[in-house]
Amino acid sequence: xxxxxxxxxxxxxxxxxxxxxxxxxxxxxxxxxxxxxxxxxxxxxxxxxxxxxxxxxxxxxxxxxxxxxxxxxxxxxxxxxxxxxxxxxxxxxxxxxxxxxxxxxxxxxxxxxxxxxxxxxxxxxxxxxxxxxxxxxxxxxxxxxxxxxxxxxxxxxxxxxxxxxxxxxxxxxxxxxxxxxxxxxxxxxxxxxxxxxxxxxxxxxxxxxxxxxxxxxxxxxxxxxxxxxxxxxxxxxxxxxxxxxxxxxxxxxxxxxxxxxxxxxxxxxxxxxxxxxxxxxxxxxxxxxxxxxxxxxxxxxxxxxxxxxxxxxxxxxxxxxxxxxxxxxxxxxxxxxxxxxxxxxxxxxxxxxxxxxxxxxxxxxxxxxxxxxxxxxxxxxxxxxxxxxxxxxxxxxxxxxxxxxxxxxxxxxxxxxxxxxxxxxxxxxxxxxxxxxxxxxxxxxxxxxxxxxxxxxxxxxxxxxxxxxxxxxxxxxxxxxxxxxxxxxxxxxxxxxxxxxxxxxxxxxxxxxxxxxxxxxxxxxxxxxxxxxxxxxxxxxxxxxxxxxxxxxxxxxxxxxxxxxxxxxxxxxxxxxxxxxxxxx
Amino acid sequence: xxxxxxxxxxxxxxxxxxxxxxxxxxxxxxxxxxxxxxxxxxxxxxxxxxxxxxxxxxxxxxxxxxxxxxxxxxxxxxxxxxxxxxxxxxxxxxxxxxxxxxxxxxxxxxxxxxxxxxxxxxxxxxxxxxxxxxxxxxxxxxxxxxxxxxxxxxxxxxxxxxxxxxxxxxxxxx
Numbered sequence: 001x002x003x004x005x006x007x008x009x010x011x012x013x014x015x016x017x018x019x020x021x022x023x024x025x026x027x028x029x030x031x032x033x034x035x036x037x038x039x040x041x042x043x044x045x046x047x048x049x050x051x052x053x054x055x056x057x058x059x060x061x062x063x064x065x066x067x068x069x070x071x072x073x074x075x076x077x078x079x080x081x082x083x084x085x086x087x088x089x090x091x092x093x094x095x096x097x098x099x100x101x102x103x104x105x106x107x108x109x110x111x112x113x114x115x116x117x118x119x120x121x122x123x124x125x126x127x128x129x130x131x132x133x134x135x136x137x138x139x140x141x142x143x144x145x146x147x148x149x150x151x152x153x154x155x156x157x158x159x160x161x162x163x164x165x166x167x168x169x170x171x172x173x174x175x176x177x178x179x180x181x182x183x184x185x186x187x188x189x190x191x192x193x194x195x196x197x198x199x200x201x202x203x204x205x206x207x208x209x210x211x212x213x214x215x216x217x218x219x220x221x222x223x224x225x226x227x228x229x230x231x232x233x234x235x236x237x238x239x240x241x242x243x244x245x246x247x248x249x250x251x252x253x254x255x256x257x258x259x260x261x262x263x264x265x266x267x268x269x270x271x272x273x274x275x276x277x278x279x280x281x282x283x284x285x286x287x288x289x290x291x292x293x294x295x296x297x298x299x300x301x302x303x304x305x306x307x308x309x310x311x312x313x314x315x316x317x318x319x320x321x322x323x324x325x326x327x328x329x330x331x332x333x334x335x336x337x338x339x340x341x342x343x344x345x346x347x348x349x350x351x352x353x354x355x356x357x358x359x360x361x362x363x364x365x366x367x368x369x370x371x372x373x374x375x376x377x378x379x380x381x382x383x384x385x386x387x388x389x390x391x392x393x394x395x396x397x398x399x400x401x402x403x404x405x406x407x408x409x410x411x412x413x414x415x416x417x418x419x420x421x422x423x424x425x426x427x428x429x430x431x432x433x434x435x436x437x438x439x440x441x442x443x444x445x446x447x448x449x450x451x452x453x454x455x456x457x458x459x460x461x462x463x464x465x466x467x468x469x470x471x472x473x474x475x476x477x478x479x480x481x482x483x484x485x486x487x488x489x490x491x492x493x494x495x496x497x498x499x500x501x502x503x504x505x506x507x508x509x510x511x512x513x514x515x516x517x518x519x520x521x522x523x524x525x526x527x528x529x530x531x532x533x534x535x536x537x538x539x540x541x542x543x544x545x546x547x548x549x550x551x552x553x554x555x556x557x558x559x560x561x562x563x564x565x566x567x568x569x570x571x572x573x574x575x576x577x578x579x580x581x582x583x584x585x
Numbered sequence: 586x587x588x589x590x591x592x593x594x595x596x597x598x599x600x601x602x603x604x605x606x607x608x609x610x611x612x613x614x615x616x617x618x619x620x621x622x623x624x625x626x627x628x629x630x631x632x633x634x635x636x637x638x639x640x641x642x643x644x645x646x647x648x649x650x651x652x653x654x655x656x657x658x659x660x661x662x663x664x665x666x667x668x669x670x671x672x673x674x675x676x677x678x679x680x681x682x683x684x685x686x687x688x689x690x691x692x693x694x695x696x697x698x699x700x701x702x703x704x705x706x707x708x709x710x711x712x713x714x715x716x717x718x719x720x721x722x723x724x725x726x727x728x729x730x731x732x733x734x735x736x737x738x739x740x741x742x743x744x745x746x747x748x749x750x751x752x753x754x755x756x757x758x759x
Contacts, residue, residue: 117608118611121608121611121612121615122615122619125663126662126663129607129608146663150661151661179604179666179759180603180604180663180664180665180666180759181663181664183661304657304661305657305660305661306654306657306658306660306661308657309650309653309654310650310654313650
């Protein structure tokens with residue numbers, strides 16, 4: 001017999017857990033006491049529970065393991081909710097252990113009581129309230145299975161204090177399949193053959209992949225690259241999918257969607273066969289649905305059947321794991337003797353190269369004011385020269401889109417950003433988690449001056465654990481994306497989007513035992529980046545950038561892919577955005 | 586032009602076999618409210634004590650695409666074993682039960698009893714001034730009976746919602 005707290009820790013160890021991100025409190029004291037008495041699992045003390053979840057997400061996304069969070073009852077659990085929804089939207093496997101008041105007090109409005117399973121039901125893939133210590137070990141093992149299996153996601157285990165203190169038996173992870181949850185990972189061969197038949201005959205094909213390829217593991221990215229090269233097709237990635245296909249490859253069209261490249265979006269609009277693997281036709285990607293890829297046959301492979309035919313009706317549905325689907329596609333492509341329409345494909349590439357020639361990401365760095373695009377471009381080039389393994393996290397807003405556009409990713413799992421939920425304050429704690437998983441790597445949080453303040457308290461965590469995370473702030477003194485929309489869609493009325501009363505980020509860094517650097521003009525930029533990389537400790541680099549730069553290209557809300565705006569000088573601009581479009585986020 | 590699967594509404598009676606555990610109904614109901622789906626009727630009860638299974642019957646409406654979504658969303662809930670679209674998968678039986686209270690005397694009371702007889706409603710409680718009928722049937726039949734009782738002293742109605750099962754030898758297995 002073991003105590004509930006010991007059972008939890010034993011189950012975590014058996015699941016291969018090495019680190020927990022957490023914050024103590026009354027209801028979880030027994031677990032913290034058990035943690036104190038062992039050395040197998042390391043605990044990272046964050047400064048806010050939301051950050052614990054983002055750190056676990058960063059850890060999970062960069063290592064492929066499950067991230068684990070431990071928080072107390074009531075406010076500990078409610079503070080974690082934003083992180084849980086973030087992990088749900090981006091399909092990140094996270095286990096969140098929450099303390100709870102003892103079972104006999106549940107429902108009595110006890111001190112620090114919250115209905116955690118009620119609150120987190122729509123915020124998680126699944127959740128548990130453990131009321132019987134005999135089931136505790138089984139629940140923890142099952143939670144890991146649920147977090148990882150099928151489309152991954154966050155799982156909450158709510159642990160009343162009497163359960164943590166009480167004695168019960170430990171059981172190992174069961175070898176039998178789950179009673180009810182057994183997601184399909186192997187694709188149906190008939191659907192694969194049907195897909196290959198369409199792809200072989202394609203005249204204007206495009207491969208569009210998302211986070212599902214990343215979540216499947218690095219092998220899926222390798223298979224994607226193999227498949228795209230053997231077919232000669234163009235490939236575009238979603239924001240969540242960046243790194244699955246090497247950005248330097250000539251067959252890569254860049255990111256697609258609202259701030260995607262001209263060539264990626266027009267290839268989507270003009271294609272005759274679309275192969276979507278592990279992406280979900282998100283509204284950021286499709287633009288106006290009734291004008292989305294109007295002449296195309298669509299093939300959609302996803303591990304989550306509910307993602308298929310949700311927003312966009314498709315012609316071929318393939319349920320399965322992205323890696324297994326790619327393997328099957330490669331085999332079926334080889335087995336199918338139908339010749340490709342090479343002349344049509346050559347013609348298609350000629351059209352695409354015409355779009356590419358627009359050079360939609362070009363910007364003009366003139367004068368001394370730093371263009372934010374230039375800052376990212378130089379950060380990318382200088383880190384690449386350094387040859388160090390580099391992980392990038394971001395906050396949310398313009399800087400995030402610029403990072404996606406101007407920082408190239410050659411490998412999966414090196415790019416961590418809040419895609420679905422769009423959580424400002426994600427990047428710094430996520431970078432902590434990445435750094436814990438990769439102690440020797442270069443981890444950079446590309447941030448905005450507004451977002452970074454949302455979880456700035458985590459500077460304390462960086463200091464405590466000597467995590468050498470670099471925070472690269474593109475400081476334009478505005479909530480830039482809000483300002484951009486206000487400029488383009490709300491008559492330039494900049495309602496509450498100015499970042500007034502900002503801290504001195506250099507002094508702020510110093511007060512948290514970190515180094516603060518500042519670049520005011522373009523002449524400072526390279527020096528500051530190099531200095532930042534050379535420092536063996538946490539750094540905030542405050543980069544003063546052009547305050548009114550907008551993020552382009554842009555598909556205005558409610559517009560179609562072929563109605564995108566390339567830049568500020570484009571005739572018409574966003575004048576054509578309808579009221580219907582303005583309703584959209 | 587959107588095809589009919591995206592515009593035409595249809596009804597669906599969906600049977601769901603689930604683990605009989607705390608919170609499962611909240612998960613299902615939360616799914617419908619959170620994603621804006623209709624619930625026209627919902628019933629739930631344990632059907633297999635030994636294997637801890639409950640059966641939920643949901644009557645909903647939507648386009649084909651929405652109903653496919655509803656089924657896929659239900660199916661990916663962890664404690665859900667099986668989802669069946671009884672409307673789509675062939676002929677099925679759907680029944681509802683109702684208890685209905687009518688208060689009145691004299692000719693009104695006699696008329697209520699005559700109609701109940703015609704509808705095969707059973708008297709399950711009677712006082713000198715009131716009657717409670719128990720009635721089973723399709724929703725339409727229950728609606729018709731309620732309408733007839735309206736002028737005869739109808740006081741209160743309690744309905745179970747729809748339970749349904751496929752005709753023939755096939756069965757829904759966990």
